[in-house]
Amino acid sequence: MSDGQYIHTRMHDRVALIRIQRDEARNALNLALMNELVDTLECLDADETVRCMVLTGGEKAFAAGADIAEMADVTAPAMKLLNQFRIWDKIRFLTKPLIAAVNGYALGGGCELAMACDMIVAGEEAKFGQPEVKIGVMPGAGGTQRLTRNVGKARALEMLLTGNAISAERAWQMGLVNRVVATDKCVDEALRLAHEIAQQAPMAVRLIKESVLKALDTDIQTGMDFERNAFYLLFATEDKSEGMKAFLERRNPVFHGR
Numbered sequence: 001m002s003d004g005q006y007i008h009t010r011m012h013d014r015v016a017l018i019r020i021q022r023d024e025a026r027n028a029l030n031l032a033l034m035n036e037l038v039d040t041l042e043c044l045d046a047d048e049t050v051r052c053m054v055l056t057g058g059e060k061a062f063a064a065g066a067d068i069a070e071m072a073d074v075t076a077p078a079m080k081l082l083n084q085f086r087i088w089d090k091i092r093f094l095t096k097p098l099i100a101a102v103n104g105y106a107l108g109g110g111c112e113l114a115m116a117c118d119m120i121v122a123g124e125e126a127k128f129g130q131p132e133v134k135i136g137v138m139p140g141a142g143g144t145q146r147l148t149r150n151v152g153k154a155r156a157l158e159m160l161l162t163g164n165a166i167s168a169e170r171a172w173q174m175g176l177v178n179r180v181v182a183t184d185k186c187v188d189e190a191l192r193l194a195h196e197i198a199q200q201a202p203m204a205v206r207l208i209k210e211s212v213l214k215a216l217d218t219d220i221q222t223g224m225d226f227e228r229n230a231f232y233l234l235f236a237t238e239d240k241s242e243g244m245k246a247f248l249e250r251r252n253p254v255f256h257g258r
């Protein structure tokens, strides 16, 4: 258990539940909040006792984007020097699965944050959108890149150029989210999924995540070679021996992450 200014963490067995708490500003992602969030994620990623992570916000908002008040008077050179979105890249290098549990608004940086996670469980009232164009800018934390990869060029452009938000149901139809559940079941469902993943062999989970991320930005042969080597590497783990032995002995495996 740990409580920072904006980020609260609770352990549920081997799953970490990380909650963004800045309700009064619809969880707008100011610099201090993002620093705290990324530090927390990196600490949990390095913690051997943690197998999977769930990131959530509040009932009204997962996050309503970057903090507009904080950015309103910043000049272009200051923005470039600050390069505030560089720390977001650290989320991409987390080795453990990170599941977003999204209720309420996931707008702008909030939608980008959800997409930076590996999977998204949405509450039925959730809204996803990239409204930056409405305030005269554009996404700066991956919106044009991840949304396009996730839903395709035409649908991404419609969302990005109109700034209009879509419902959870529509997000599911477009392949942006894994599943839609009742609002009050959203975090529980994300935790359930996380617990299922937490039972698997950690090294296999890690290499599967790495291989899938590789598939997003490499040609097929490089990806196939990467996958094959990862597969062979798992033959050096005790968990591989245990997993195969348990199958042959018709019992559940007990994985130790070695």
Ligand code: CAA
Binding pocket: 024, 025, 026, 028, 029, 061, 064, 065, 066, 067, 068, 069, 070, 105, 107, 108, 109, 110, 112, 131, 132, 135, 138, 139, 140, 141, 142, 143
């Ligand atoms: N930044 C700063 N403050 C924000 C905020 C944001 N992104 N979103 C909401 N807030 C604040 C409001 O200013 C308001 O503060 P006060 O009570 O002090 O006035 C408080 O949160 C509640 O907001 P609303 O009264 O607007 O609440 P609502 O329920 O009527 O509407 C909302 C909620 C639809 C999310 C609306 O607040 C909204 O449209 N927010 C802005 C969304 C947006 O444009 N996001 C993109 C930001 S830019 C970005 O994210 C760039 C990037 O790529 C990272």
